[in-house]
Amino acid sequence: MQIYLPIAEISVNIFLILGLGGAVGLLSGLFGVGGGFLMTPLLIFIGVPPAVAVGTQAAQSVASSVSGTLAHQRRGNLDLLMGAVLTAGGFVGSGVGVWLFNELKYAGHIDLTISLGYVIFLGIVGSFMLAESLPGVLNRRPVAVALAARGPTRHPWMTALPFKMRFRRSKLYVSALIPLALGFVVGLLVAMMGVGGGFLMVPVMIYLLGMPTQVVIGTSLFQITFVTAGTALLQATVNQSVDLVLALLLMVVGVVGAQIGARLSARIKGEHLRVMLGLIVLAVALRLALDLVIKPSDIFSLTGSEGS
Amino acid sequence: MIRPMTHALVLFVMCWLSAASVKAQDVPLVADLANHLVAITTGFTGTNVLLFGATNGPGDIVVVVRGPAKYEVVRRKDRFGPIWANASAIVFHDVPSYYRVASNRPLDEFVPEALLESRQIGANAVRMPTRDVRSEAEIADFRAALMRLKAEQNLYGEVVGNVTQMSNRLFRTELYFPANVPTGTYMVEVYLFREGQITSAEIVPLTISKIGVGADIFDFAHGKFAFLYGLVMIMLAGSAGWVASAVFRRV
DSSP states (O other), X not given: OEEEETTTTXXXXXXXXXXXXXXXXXXXXXXXXXXXHHHHHHHHHTTOOHHHHHHHHHHHHHHHHHHHHHHHHHTTOOOXXXXXXXXXXXXXXXXXXXXXXXXXXXXXXXXXXXXXHHHHHHHHHHHHHHHHHXXXXXXXXXXXXXXXXXXXXXXXXXXXXXXXXXXXXXXXXXXXXXXXXXXXXXXXXXXXXXXXXXXXXXXIIIIIIOOOHHHHHHHHHHXXXXXXXXXXXXXXXXXXXXXXXHHHHHHHHHHHHHHHHHHHHTTSOHHHHXXXXXXXXXXXXXXXXXXXXXXXXXXXXXXXXXXX | XXXXXXXXXXXXXXXXXXXXXXXXXXXXXXXXXXXXXXXXXXXXXXXXXXXXXXXXXXXXXXXXXXXXEEEEEEEEEEEETTEEEEEEEEEEEEEESSEEEEESSXXXXXXXXXXHHHHTOSGGGOOOOOOSOOOHHHHHHXXXXXXXXXXXXXXXXXXXXXXXXXXXXXXXXXXXXXXXXXXXXXXXXXXXEETTEEEEEEEXXXXXXXXXXXXXXXXXXXXXXXXXXXXXXXXXXXXXXXXXXXXXXXX
């Protein structure tokens, strides 16, 4: 059954969209990730214009991060002050990102930027996941444990920065500039690539800032909720690129898939999960990289007044 | 359900038209569409619109359908190190967003080249000016790519022989509009050719627009209240997340 997406202005098979949304939701529940990094490229593969894929994915991330944040808030795993500082940085980053997105679209480089961004980030994150979890699967001491045992790496430049703030729940006394900068980068990623940015924020908070792990997830989800909401609002106002029908379809099945995934994840060993996720992430990165390197079947493309 | 009914109606109208044309011999060409509005609804997957008409005697029929004119940016990728990226671009103006020609036999058999050129009949004759300063060969290259890409999107095409004529009086053809058809006002031009000259011509407008919920969503998102649209969107998303967390906490 075909359904016409009013903003994307294409007709797609409704079951394909529901299937994709459910599958990505399942993975996101299984691995505890937002799933945007898989959904956005998949939407582009099936013909959704990149701008609409990114804008819609930002809106859809709001749904999944709200439900995650609420769950963590109930358990008290939330540093509100840290979350607020991260969010402030995130709003600035998202504003810059939406502006940059428009400029690149006008210059004809937005597709390349999105693909290249995905190749770089997914490549790094996928390799890191494999490096961290493969030794565990092969019955060796995982790198993560080694890293955690060493304690957070406090670099001298970090302690030298001004505007120090005390974050009680995170047990930290650091310059506000660090979470602001981190939030900024995440906001940029949300606006330009339609990803939640959790995959970047969580390792930085644990390994670089030295935040307690249980506070990290709740706080990063809190920031992602506000930054994705702000970005979706900005994309809807500036670029008119948020598709309500597509977002709702993805949300409904995504939320259900995520809950099933979360239940399944209890039955699979953590290391195995991370190896699987690492492989999926690397596969997506490789696919996107190949598309950039292989000679395109048609070197010409049309980017006319579509959507304007 | 609807199709046999429209066909019956069309048949009736055609009979009436042919009767009328016998009486009014001085009108060389009459033509109309079975449908003046193509509605893009949520279930839209493309459609056919029937064009029918009558002539006062033998002649060749050419039908040209033009969609609203827009500008198009054609980009060419080049290799930068290992990566293929967009390198050069040419902007063409007044490009019909949809262009299709239908005729009862190949155009070159009965229309002189100069006439095709001046009336912009046939995709190759459509004038698309560009303000970019490039060599003629390069512009021709990019233009050819534009034509090819539009044809791949099913938006450009020339169909020979799908105008069917009956006893040199009646004619009919099906105009195809794919799912990705741009919205706006279309002009359907019908020409009657005799001895290489245009004897008569008629223009029938056709509106293609989004109808129903999809149209409302599009207007909401693109209108003055785009901000409000975004707000509704994130409130829906937020409450979906909240409901999910509330429901699954109890399961």
